[in-house]
Every structure is written in structure tokens, then in C-alpha cells.
Amino acid sequence: VAQDVHFSQFKISSFLLNPALVGSQNSDYKATLQRKSQWKSVSIPFNTFSLSLERKNILPSHSVGVQFLNDIAGDSRFKTTGINLAYVKRVVATTNNMFSFGAELGLFQRSVMFDGLVFNDPENLSNINFFFSDIAVGIANLYEINKKMTVESGIAFYHINKPRQSLIANNAITLNQKMNLHTTLNYAFNTKLSMQPKLLFSNQDTDKEFLLACDVNYLLEAEQNVILKSGIAERFNDAAIFYFGAEIESLSCVVSYDVNTSNLANASDNKGGFEFSVVYQWNVLKKEKNIEQEECPEYL
Numbered sequence: 001v002a003q004d005v006h007f008s009q010f011k012i013s014s015f016l017l018n019p020a021l022v023g024s025q026n027s028d029y030k031a032t033l034q035r036k037s038q039w040k041s042v043s044i045p046f047n048t049f050s051l052s053l054e055r056k057n058i059l060p061s062h063s064v065g066v067q068f069l070n071d072i073a074g075d076s077r078f079k080t081t082g083i084n085l086a087y088v089k090r091v092v093a094t095t096n097n098m099f100s101f102g103a104e105l106g107l108f109q110r111s112v113m114f115d116g117l118v119f120n121d122p123e124n125l126s127n128i129n130f131f132f133s134d135i136a137v138g139i140a141n142l143y144e145i146n147k148k149m150t151v152e153s154g155i156a157f158y159h160i161n162k163p164r165q166s167l168i169a170n171n172a173i174t175l176n177q178k179m180n181l182h183t184t185l186n187y188a189f190n191t192k193l194s195m196q197p198k199l200l201f202s203n204q205d206t207d208k209e210f211l212l213a214c215d216v217n218y219l220l221e222a223e224q225n226v227i228l229k230s231g232i233a234e235r236f237n238d239a240a241i242f243y244f245g246a247e248i249e250s251l252s253c254v255v256s257y258d259v260n261t262s263n264l265a266n267a268s269d270n271k272g273g274f275e276f277s278v279v280y281q282w283n284v285l286k287k288e289k290n291i292e293q294e295e296c297p298e299y300l
Helices: none
Strands: 029-038 046-059 062-073 078-094 097-111 129-146 149-158 178-188 193-204 207-221 226-235 239-248 251-260 271-282
Touching: 226 251
Parallel strands: none
Antiparallel strands: 029 046, 029 271, 046 062, 062 078, 078 097, 097 129, 129 149, 149 178, 178 193, 193 207, 207 226, 226 239, 239 251, 251 271
């Protein structure tokens, strides 16, 4: 939503979509890098960078993660920098139904610069550099309908503590609470072709975002696990999104582009922005115990 950092490849960032999804990958570890640059055709670009690490089952059914986030917006260089720490507990309800409960604590710094700004009247901005904490919780469900189809859904609530956000040290100005509703259907046509229709609805005060997308994955080479990734999405009243990438063994790279379709299209010439993500997953290497067999002594 307009007041928060967000990515078009929303399913990639567990921390920003739903804390309960942290550590939901197949491997023990997942490292994710995301970067987005937008509105270059309108003003100084808005740049967002995220780097995260997730550990699945650090203890049985307990997962953790950490995310570094940096966002710089527009002429004022309005900067948000900080980290999110997440904890997830998973509960298996039945053999084909699992719930995840997640909590997230963020520690952030925000600042603004006046060098590129012109004011008609003097502004009393006495709090141009401040720190705040941020709390989020979420719940997710993974349900296996059959061997070809699974559904992943969830709901998350952000800014539960309503952190103060005023540039003039006004304690009444806070960051509005936000709700994310999301669902993804994973359907495998066969061993090579699969698709993932997905949707996201976000609500933050009067701002609403509805995004409908569909991914298509094709297994090009089974021996090297080479998967081609493509997709299209629509962020209603804002942008059409196209993306393409590939996954080779444990490394996945996806590039997307937003085509602006909002009322700003005349100024932006329909240009939105590029975004790319890199995801790497790996497992813990467990040492195999070599048990040496003792030879029985010979007795005369």
C-alpha cells in the first residue's frame, strides 16, 4: 500500500507479505536479495533494497529469519533503514494440512533531507531523523488437496503498535495498521509444467491494493533442475507487471517490470520500474558417522 515499502514480486519477500511464511522453503536455509527502482521517468527514482536470511526448523517445527531493508524515496531522500526479526511456529493438523504462526519485530530509522526541496513557507521539521519499532503477526495455512494441487493462504497484520512517524515530533501522527490477505494455488499439470495463480489484498487506512497474478513454471532440464519462470500480474488501478526468470538447481533469478496504468500514466509515459530478485537455498551438511567394526580376537 502507498504508505509502506512493497515489491511487485510480493511472494518472494516473506517478511513483507506474512511473517508466518518465513522459513517455509523446502531447504534448510534461504537467502533472498530484492531490489526495485521506480518512477525514474517522473522524479528522482524510488529505490528499495532487501536482503534476508531464513532458517527452517532451527528446532523441530520452529523457524527464524532476519531481513535488512533500505528504502530511499524521491527528492527529499526520505530514507527508511532497518531490520526485521521473525519467529515462526508450525503445527501439523493432519497429514495434508499445516498451520504456521509468525511474529515479527522491526527496528528502523527514518530520515529526510532538505537539499532538493523548496518551501513557500517555513516548515518546522524538528524530527528529521528518528527511530521506531514495528510489530507484525500472521497466520498461514498449507493444504494439500491432492498430489497435483496445494493451496497456501494467510492473513497478516502489520504496525500493530502504531509506531510514531511525525517529522514535527507530533505524537498523534502514527503509522497506520495494515492487513494483508493472500492465497496461492499450486497446480502441476504434469512433471514439467506447473502454474500458480495468486492474489493479494492489502488495506491500510484508506489505501487499498488488490493484485492478481499467475506464474507459469516449465522444467526444461530435469537432470540439472533447470526451470523457466514467467508470469503476469495486475495491480488494479496502478500497474501491469510482467516477469521472467530461471531457476538452476538451488539458485533462482527473476526480473520484472511494472507498466504504469494509473492516473500518473500521462506523466510517467506508462513507465513504472524494474525489479529483480535472487534466491538461493541450501541444506545443512550433516557429517556421516563412520562406524569401524572391531575384529573379534582370535583365541587359541
